Amino acid sequence: MSGETTTAAASTISSAGDQESEPSTTPNKPHITWSDSYTKAHVAIQSLASIIPFIPPSLSSSETPAFCLLHDSETAAQISKILRQPDSGSGDNNLCRWLYDTFQSSEPELHLIVLRFLPIVAGVYLSRVNLHKPLAGFEAVLLALYAHETSSRNGQAITVNIPDISHSSIYHETNKVAKNSATELNLAVISPSLEPYGTVRSMKRARIVGVALELYYSKIPQIPVESKLDFCEFCKILSGQYGENDENGDVKKRINLPWELFQPVLRILGHCLMGYKKNEKLKEAAIGACNCLYERALHDLNTKAMLATGSLIKLAKLDLESEDVDYTEIVESNTITL
Secondary structure, rough: OOHHHHHHHHHHHHHHHHHHOOOOOOOOOOOOOOOOOHHHHHHHHHHHHHHOOOOOOOHHHHHOOOHHHHHHHHHHHHHHHHHOOOOOOOOOOOHHHHHHHHHOOOHHHHHHHHHOHHHHHHHHHHHHHHHOOOOHHHHHHHHHHHHHHHHHHHOOEEEOOOOOOOOOOOOOOOOOOOOOHHHHEEEEEEEEEOOOOOOOOOOOOHHHHHHHHHHHHHHHOOOHHHHHHHHHHHHHHHHHOOOOOOOOOOOOOOOOHHHHHHHHHHHHHHHHHHHHOOHHHHHHHHHHHHHHHHHHHHOOOOOOHHHHHHHHHHHHHHHHHHHOOOOOOOOOOOOOOO
């Protein structure tokens, strides 16, 4: 019995050795790990190839296709051109459908690609609202961004606690008796609570676009500079060209600019002016955008907007002046200044 077992074992080892001596026909493992996000990015690129004239081969062969698509200037230029066409934004527009489907993929990297084109989508959309053109495609994209932000915030408002000397802090103590009521805190609402919307109504349009811009601002460190330059152009559209005519010769109405839309615009401009990665071209464009919005605020006699835009302009000027001043240098002078 033991001899048979030994013989069987020997034959098994022999056959295994024969198999090892034969050349392996198993294909080599791919260098890239086929993760779910990688596959979704490739699917998005393949879908985009049927919409725009040309897709660089480097996008399909890249190990990080979503990142390359986000930063590919040639592809972005083609998408931007289509979004600005007179017939863009309709419900059957393939590019709007692609933006919507791409954002619904739940991949953060693909979300950035859609947000990269938000300034153009919002700018073209708001400039055409009063022309009564079909814009269901643009509205679907904006509603997708709004719904995402509503879900991530659980509909809650964004607030900030403003320091108040009547409440103790790490810097001082007060003799006033502390109350546990949260209403005693000096809270400022940065963004009000959100309600779900299935359609874009005229009374809620500014709110929906404003929330989409809030989402854009939350991801702005990852957004390419070219998109921020597009945003500065978007601000000029918001400022309005009074007396400008459309294609049919009709006078365009000014875009309504309530605070719920104006505030996120100012926050984004603040980043463009004072961001940690300063870009001179972007800074110059942001200053121009601030000046345009300041003129719009003057035209509307909107004191709140005048104060905000004027403050940004002053900050930009102070930043420019500080580049020419060396505060560590000791200036010799015989004059005593009191």
